[in-house]
Amino acid sequence: MTAETGSRRVTLITGASGGIGADLARIFARNGHDLALVARSRDRLNALAAEIEATGRPRPLVFVHDLASPMSSEDLVSDLAMAGASVEILVNNAGYGLNGAALELDRAGQTGIVDLNVRSLTDLTLRLAPGIVAVRGKILNVASVAGFLPGPGMAVYYATKAFVVSFSDALGQELRGSGVTVTCLCPGFTATDFQARAGMDPKMAAAVPSMSAMAVAEDGYRGVMAGRRRVVPGLMNKFAVAILPFVPNLALLPLIQAMQMRRRS
Numbered sequence: 001m002t003a004e005t006g007s008r009r010v011t012l013i014t015g016a017s018g019g020i021g022a023d024l025a026r027i028f029a030r031n032g033h034d035l036a037l038v039a040r041s042r043d044r045l046n047a048l049a050a051e052i053e054a055t056g057r058p059r060p061l062v063f064v065h066d067l068a069s070p071m072s073s074e075d076l077v078s079d080l081a082m083a084g085a086s087v088e089i090l091v092n093n094a095g096y097g098l099n100g101a102a103l104e105l106d107r108a109g110q111t112g113i114v115d116l117n118v119r120s121l122t123d124l125t126l127r128l129a130p131g132i133v134a135v136r137g138k139i140l141n142v143a144s145v146a147g148f149l150p151g152p153g154m155a156v157y158y159a160t161k162a163f164v165v166s167f168s169d170a171l172g173q174e175l176r177g178s179g180v181t182v183t184c185l186c187p188g189f190t191a192t193d194f195q196a197r198a199g200m201d202p203k204m205a206a207a208v209p210s211m212s213a214m215a216v217a218e219d220g221y222r223g224v225m226a227g228r229r230r231v232v233p234g235l236m237n238k239f240a241v242a243i244l245p246f247v248p249n250l251a252l253l254p255l256i257q258a259m260q261m262r263r264r265s
């Protein structure tokens, strides 16, 4: 059996063990979607699955994978097939960044960002898209406001999110008329574990105005279900994305660099 032919139709959410992904899982479950959750932290995934089951919904399938590893997509698709699940909605949410100058940060840590935010998202999408087309499902890719500008002080992360914005727009266009929509969720600063993993100073991170993961996830859910091409949660973030194309890089790049370097632990 392939993942496309399984009888249990699920919304697959990557990076569901915390932050935006966990809140997306809660919202999808609340709205009657059967779920498959993926991340590295087994205990946190199981706790979330139990929380959702306690609300009277079917217990989500839980798959533990390090999606930054090259075989993970193939292994995950095989796990789904073994569980008799087919993916109707794919939520590519797992991601991380590292704060600091590219030449000073750990090289493997930075190529790992590309592996997770770009390679894994692309591989999973290409593997699962035929099955999603067959059931006229949906794809939600989590990018960032960072996808709309270069990010000195967090260079690799910003570049990976530019890829996600571009890939989502292009794939959405290619799938027009197929019944499948591709939505790109572009949050700005959101209070999650993201900042700690990125190596940001907790005091600096706490001082930045941020949205809650739940508010971002709610916007994302509404957007994907409405088949919107792009969702930018929050007025400030919408404003930033609207004016960024008109700000010259000469002015923008030193500003972003100073902002990112100030946030470093």
Ligand SMILES: NC(=O)c1ccc[n+]([C@@H]2O[C@H](COP(=O)([O-])OP(=O)(O)OC[C@H]3O[C@@H](n4cnc5c(N)ncnc54)[C@H](OP(=O)(O)O)[C@@H]3O)[C@@H](O)[C@H]2O)c1
Pocket: 014, 015, 016, 017, 018, 019, 020, 021, 038, 039, 040, 041, 042, 044, 065, 066, 067, 068, 069, 093, 094, 095, 096, 097, 116, 142, 143, 144, 145, 186, 187, 188, 189, 190, 191, 192, 193, 194, 195, 197, 213
């Ligand atoms: N927070 C923000 O300010 C912000 C802003 C814009 C965009 N975003 C984007 O939003 C998405 C979710 O981030 P978040 O803010 O919710 O951060 P988070 O709280 O750190 O959650 C990240 C999720 O990704 C999972 N993950 C990380 N590395 C993984 C790996 N190698 N394999 C599998 N799963 C992995 C984590 O689970 P495990 O650790 O258990 O694996 C966790 O479930 C990311 O794509 C991020 O780039 C965040």
